[in-house]
Amino acid sequence: MLKYLIAVSQDLIVAAILSGLLYALVDRSYDALGRKCMHVGLLAGALAAAVMSYLKNATSLVHTGVWNMRIFITATAALILLTVFTVPAVKRKAPEAAKWVVCISAALIAALLLFYELPDVYAYPYSFRKYNSYSVFSTEYLFRFIGFLGGLVLALLVFFAARYTSMRSKEKAAAAVTFAALGVNAAEQICKTLSTMLTRRMIKSTRALFSLVKFTSNHSSLFIYLSLLLVAVLAGILLARSFRVNEPYGNPAQRRRIIANWRSNRRWASLLLVCCLLMVLNMTVFYALDNKPVVLSEAEEYAIENGSIYVSLAQVEDGHLHRFAYTTENGVETRFIVIKKPNSSAYGIGLDACDICGETGYYERDGQVVCKLCDVVMNINTIGFQGGCNPIPIDYRISEGYIIVPISTLVDHEKAFR
Numbered sequence: 001m002l003k004y005l006i007a008v009s010q011d012l013i014v015a016a017i018l019s020g021l022l023y024a025l026v027d028r029s030y031d032a033l034g035r036k037c038m039h040v041g042l043l044a045g046a047l048a049a050a051v052m053s054y055l056k057n058a059t060s061l062v063h064t065g066v067w068n069m070r071i072f073i074t075a076t077a078a079l080i081l082l083t084v085f086t087v088p089a090v091k092r093k094a095p096e097a098a099k100w101v102v103c104i105s106a107a108l109i110a111a112l113l114l115f116y117e118l119p120d121v122y123a124y125p126y127s128f129r130k131y132n133s134y135s136v137f138s139t140e141y142l143f144r145f146i147g148f149l150g151g152l153v154l155a156l157l158v159f160f161a162a163r164y165t166s167m168r169s170k171e172k173a174a175a176a177v178t179f180a181a182l183g184v185n186a187a188e189q190i191c192k193t194l195s196t197m198l199t200r201r202m203i204k205s206t207r208a209l210f211s212l213v214k215f216t217s218n219h220s221s222l223f224i225y226l227s228l229l230l231v232a233v234l235a236g237i238l239l240a241r242s243f244r245v246n247e248p249y250g251n252p253a254q255r256r257r258i259i260a261n262w263r264s265n266r267r268w269a270s271l272l273l274v275c276c277l278l279m280v281l282n283m284t285v286f287y288a289l290d291n292k293p294v295v296l297s298e299a300e301e302y303a304i305e306n307g308s309i310y311v312s313l314a315q316v317e318d319g320h321l322h323r324f325a326y327t328t329e330n331g332v333e334t335r336f337i338v339i340k341k342p343n344s345s346a347y348g349i350g351l352d353a354c355d356i357c358g359e360t361g362y363y364e365r366d367g368q369v370v371c372k373l374c375d376v377v378m379n380i381n382t383i384g385f386q387g388g389c390n391p392i393p394i395d396y397r398i399s400e401g402y403i404i405v406p407i408s409t410l411v412d413h414e415k416a417f418r
Contacts, residue, residue: 001147002290004124006282008151011121013279014185015113016155017227020162021178022106028167034103041107045114053119065196072189075112078105079182124148154278161272162231168265169238177234181227188223191216221283232276239269294372296361299325311403316340321364323352326410334410334417336394337362338403341381348383350391351413357389359417392416
């Protein structure tokens with residue numbers, strides 16, 4: 001659940017912040033026209049992202065890096081137009097042109113943000129069961145879907161909270177935060193564009209350019225933190241102002257309206273601050289919990305006779321995962337696992353390694369056998385058979401109440417554990 005909550009919210013948080021700020025910007029300046037343009041832009045971006053998601057995942061027609069570069073260049077051009085036509089002197093000189101350019105540019109930026117971020121989010125539900133054996137009615141699937149929905153809900157809350165907090169803040173402060181957040185996003189887009197151009201050798205690499213691209217690639221979350229900080233400052237200012245209101249009023253009804261308005265301001269500002277805090281927790285505490293390293297269970301005891309390992313059936317008949325280890329003459333610890341198959345007298349036996357993920361091993365989680373590296377859930381009934389992320393099969397036999405594994409078999413597979 002945490003995996004998809006973190007992934008979805010992290011994918012959409014910047015788009016949610018910027019779309020909310022842009023919506024407030026055009027709504028405050030151009031009212032109905034601004035809202036209509038933003039509605040069209042957000043809808044167009046969501047629909048275009050759905051088409052892109054299909055093309056990226058079902059065909060080989062899309063080169064992601066090239067498309068992202070086109071998105072970044074178009075968004076940067078739209079940002080330049082938006083910046084120029086919000087300058088007071090330009091607005092006074094050409095008010096009609098400014099109105100349309102600002103509204104269309106803001107809507108285009110919002111559409112491109114969704115077009116860039118949403119395709120991967122659309123694809124997440126299709127990955128819930130990929131390489132796994134549980135059904136769509138299982139608890140595991142439900143938890144993943146809840147995490148997915150939680151990320152969407154958090155992004156929507158941030159969008160509305162950023163929009164209304166910006167609308168209720170002082171115009172200059174809101175505009176400053178909006179363009180600062182857009183500038184942070186533009187800087188990230190420029191760095192990603194340079195990375196694509198370097199990869200495709202469209203520009204010549206230099207030490208400074210390579211260092212810049214490497215730094216931004218390794219610290220991509222920094223841009224998210226900066227965007228969160230900017231809107232958190234705006235929310236903090238609005239929240240502080242709401243506790244020292246001194247607006248004149250002519251009668252008790254006007255006073256009640258003023259109090260209700262500032263109470264609403266506090267709620268929107270508080271919601272935005274809470275969402276920012278949740279997002280920071282997602283990217284730090286929750287991420288650490290979700291990526292907490294799994295410690296494999298200790299290897300169990302066994303007997304050695306006549307060059308073979310003897311494991312008592314009574315030792316492994318409980319239906320849980322059991323791990324055994326043997327150190328070869330070359331000092332390589334080879335491991336194998338044993339688990340009794342459900343509703344059967346058969347046993348799943350194989351190396352504690354696979355052809356895909358190597359020697360990382362398997363562990364038991366809620367009665368399921370899970371690959372430590374890729375988090376794929378094994379079908380216990382297929383353990384002992386070749387294929388996929390299944391444990392590598394080994395030779396063994398069952399006789400007189402023992403599972404007998406020749407030591408020579410483990411020696412032959414010691415390269416899997418080097």
